[in-house]
Amino acid sequence: MAEMVTGGTDIPSNMTIYINNLNEKIKLDELKKSLRAVFSQFGEILDVLAFKTLKHKGQAWVVFKDVQSASNALRQMQDFPFYDKPMRIQYAKSKSDIIAMADGTFVPREKRKRHDERGKKKKDQQDVNLAAAGLNPAYAGAYGAAPPLSQVPYPGGPKLPEAPAPPNSILFVQNLPHETTPMMLQMLFLQYPGFKEVRMVETKPGIAFVEYADEMQSTVGMQALQGFKLTPHNPMLITYAKK
Numbered sequence: 396m397a398e399m400v401t402g403g404t405d406i407p408s409n410m411t412i413y414i415n416n417l418n419e420k421i422k423l424d425e426l427k428k429s430l431r432a433v434f435s436q437f438g439e440i441l442d443v444l445a446f447k448t449l450k451h452k453g454q455a456w457v458v459f460k461d462v463q464s465a466s467n468a469l470r471q472m473q474d475f476p477f478y479d480k481p482m483r484i485q486y487a488k489s490k491s492d493i494i495a496m497a498d499g500t501f502v503p504r505e506k507r508k509r510h511d512e513r514g515k516k517k518k519d520q521q522d523v524n525l526a527a528a529g530l531n532p533a534y535a536g537a538y539g540a541a542p543p544l545s546q547v548p549y550p551g552g553p554k555l556p557e558a559p560a561p562p563n564s565i566l567f568v569q570n571l572p573h574e575t576t577p578m579m580l581q582m583l584f585l586q587y588p589g590f591k592e593v594r595m596v597e598t599k600p601g602i603a604f605v606e607y608a609d610e611m612q613s614t615v616g617m618q619a620l621q622g623f624k625l626t627p628h629n630p631m632l633i634t635y636a637k638k
């Protein structure tokens with residue numbers, strides 16, 4: 396992994412954003428899943444990086460496939476309340492290895508010890524060869540990418556019930572991955588005015604109820620997040636809850 400150290404405000408735009416001021420009490424796996432859930436709305440994510448070391452606590456990097464996605468994420472999510480702390484976001488100071496490999500500019504850091512370079516040289520070359528062939532060595536197939544909401548094919552996905560409930564303030568969300576947590580959903584739905592709460596039923600994984608102040612506000616949230624993919628295989632199906 397590239398050493399990504401942040402500097403001042405003159406950092407040029409690039410595909411990797413650096414986030415700090417994150418809640419250090421959140422487990423690493425949950426933090427990375429939540430970051431992916433929140434940021435995948437801006438475009439294809441190649442990787443989310445976060446580490447257990449004391450030096451990197453409260454920090455993470457999100458690697459997008461293109462600069463525009465990273466720029467939109469930085470602009471729209473600056474100071475977003477993530478686990479009760481406002482996110483501080485800027486561009487990463489140096490290009491992440493995954494991007495360098497993809498565009499052919501990857502060079503092992505001179506600071507790496509000689510024996511590390513000898514041990515990794517063969518693998519690095521194989522990775523570069525894979526990248527040059529259009530294959531992402533570390534991430535191909537590891538994660539599907541959530542396309543921008545404008546590109547989500549809907550209603551080509553699951554069909555709506557034949558007799559949907561009339562518009563009301565509570566949304567019924569289906570087709571959620573089983574590892575979904577209320578906090579992950581809250582961070583998605585509270586982007587829209589009038590959000591009140593998320594309710595999940597432990598005995599029925601894969602579904603949730605999201606309540607807004609009124610039906611107009613719930614409709615905005617539904618339309619914005621309809622088909623949103625928390626994982627590559629789980630586009631959310633949102634309808635009004637039956638009362």
